[in-house]
Amino acid sequence: MAETRVYVRSGSYEYEKLRPLIFGLLSMLDQGRIRQQSRVLIKPNFLAPAPPDRAMITHPLVIKAAVEYVYEKGALPQVSDSPAMGTFERLMHEGGIDVSLRDIPVVCRPFKDSRVVDIGPPFNRIEIAADAMEADVIINLPKLKTHTQMLLTLGVKNMFGCIVGLRKPEWHLRAGIDRERFAELLVRIYATVKPAITILDGILAMEGQGPGKSGMPRELGIVVAANDAFAVDAVVCRMLGVSEDELLTSRVATKLGLMPENIAIEGDLPTVHDMQFPAMTPLVFGPKKLQGFMRKHLIQRPVCRTSLCRHCGECWRYCPAKAIEPEMQGLRFDYDKCIRCYCCIEVCPYGALSTKETAAGGLARKILKR
Numbered sequence: 001m002a003e004t005r006v007y008v009r010s011g012s013y014e015y016e017k018l019r020p021l022i023f024g025l026l027s028m029l030d031q032g033r034i035r036q037q038s039r040v041l042i043k044p045n046f047l048a049p050a051p052p053d054r055a056m057i058t059h060p061l062v063i064k065a066a067v068e069y070v071y072e073k074g075a076l077p078q079v080s081d082s083p084a085m086g087t088f089e090r091l092m093h094e095g096g097i098d099v100s101l102r103d104i105p106v107v108c109r110p111f112k113d114s115r116v117v118d119i120g121p122p123f124n125r126i127e128i129a130a131d132a133m134e135a136d137v138i139i140n141l142p143k144l145k146t147h148t149q150m151l152l153t154l155g156v157k158n159m160f161g162c163i164v165g166l167r168k169p170e171w172h173l174r175a176g177i178d179r180e181r182f183a184e185l186l187v188r189i190y191a192t193v194k195p196a197i198t199i200l201d202g203i204l205a206m207e208g209q210g211p212g213k214s215g216m217p218r219e220l221g222i223v224v225a226a227n228d229a230f231a232v233d234a235v236v237c238r239m240l241g242v243s244e245d246e247l248l249t250s251r252v253a254t255k256l257g258l259m260p261e262n263i264a265i266e267g268d269l270p271t272v273h274d275m276q277f278p279a280m281t282p283l284v285f286g287p288k289k290l291q292g293f294m295r296k297h298l299i300q301r302p303v304c305r306t307s308l309c310r311h312c313g314e315c316w317r318y319c320p321a322k323a324i325e326p327e328m329q330g331l332r333f334d335y336d337k338c339i340r341c342y343c344c345i346e347v348c349p350y351g352a353l354s355t356k357e358t359a360a361g362g363l364a365r366k367i368l369k370r
């Protein structure tokens with residue numbers, strides 16, 4: 001049975017050490033794909049404008065090393081993503097990416113045009129960034145972060161950034177409140193775009209209520225890389241003590257026969273016992289007739305800390321269900337409409353939103369000993 005190799009390396013953002021580390025990984029994983037004049041798309045995690053020490057985005061020096069490698073091969077590097085909030089230009093500036101890439105000829109631009117692509121049932125035809133579909137090679141540079149809706153955001157989920165702009169929340173709504181269905185969408189997008197190489201930045205990771213400003217940076221000092229992001233995600237789960245079944249993208253990939261069966265780890269995989277994960281509650285459970293009631297009363301709700309809210313409007317503009325309205329002080333949520341996708345928490349630039357257990361949900365959990 002063919003082996004899928006996953007490379008685990010300890011690292012820091014000290015560039016003299018980071019550059020050879022990333023070059024070494026790329027030269028093992030490239031396998032002759034990156035040639036003179038190939039168009040190479042480098043896809044980081046560009047969630048929102050934030051300095052690197054907030055751990056919200058792929059570190060600028062990881063991006064820089066990948067760009068330099070591609071450039072030195074005589075290929076044409078391009079750095080692109082579609083940030084969930086804020087402009088690409090602001091992100092490049094606040095994230096320090098413009099400074100780190102300043103002396104290298106590289107195209108940096110947000111995804112703009114899309115192409116309709118068939119990703120297979122049940123979603124079929126969806127629009128994916130043309131730059132991603134037309135690149136000769138894609139280097140996927142995800143960040144290791146916790147995620148309020150999906151537990152973790154790693155290699156597979158990073159390719160959701162290839163859905164351009166407001167099409168993202170639209171797909172959240174279409175995938176509905178069913179996390180597993182949303183995970184299947186992520187898996188199908190990843191399998192369609194199919195980056196050739198994934199290098200995960202877990203040097204400064206994020207824990208708690210990630211992946212946005214409500215999460216907390218956590219130093220793990222780790223880089224995980226492979227040709228296959230399903231394998232990268234599986235190895236990260238092993239490191240964090242998360243079963244592959246708990247990470248829904250891995251569960252779905254296994255069901256669809258996409259998870260490599262024979263993963264060989266090269267390097268020392270540490271064990272992280274005390275990673276703080278966001279509290280997860282199932283979004284769909286119980287008899288169908290009661291699901292609306294249960295969702296409203298038992299599942300954690302997004303709530304706003306009025307003292308932190310600046311009424312910037314990012315959350316209500318992004319909310320796919322249009323369930324948020326501004327009030328004189330803070331926000332009003334329509335919990336009947338809210339599909340509990342937690343996108344609002346993800347995009348809030350001030351960390352003003354978080355999830356809150358309902359009284360009935362807490363009681364039910366105690367009874368069920370969840």
Ligand code: SF4
Nearest residue numbers: 309310312313315348
């Ligand atoms: S909760 Fe956050 S995103 Fe929403 S309006 Fe307030 S500051 Fe802006």
Ligand code: SF4
Nearest residue numbers: 319338339341342344
């Ligand atoms: S209020 Fe927040 S959690 Fe609810 S649907 Fe809107 S973005 Fe999603």
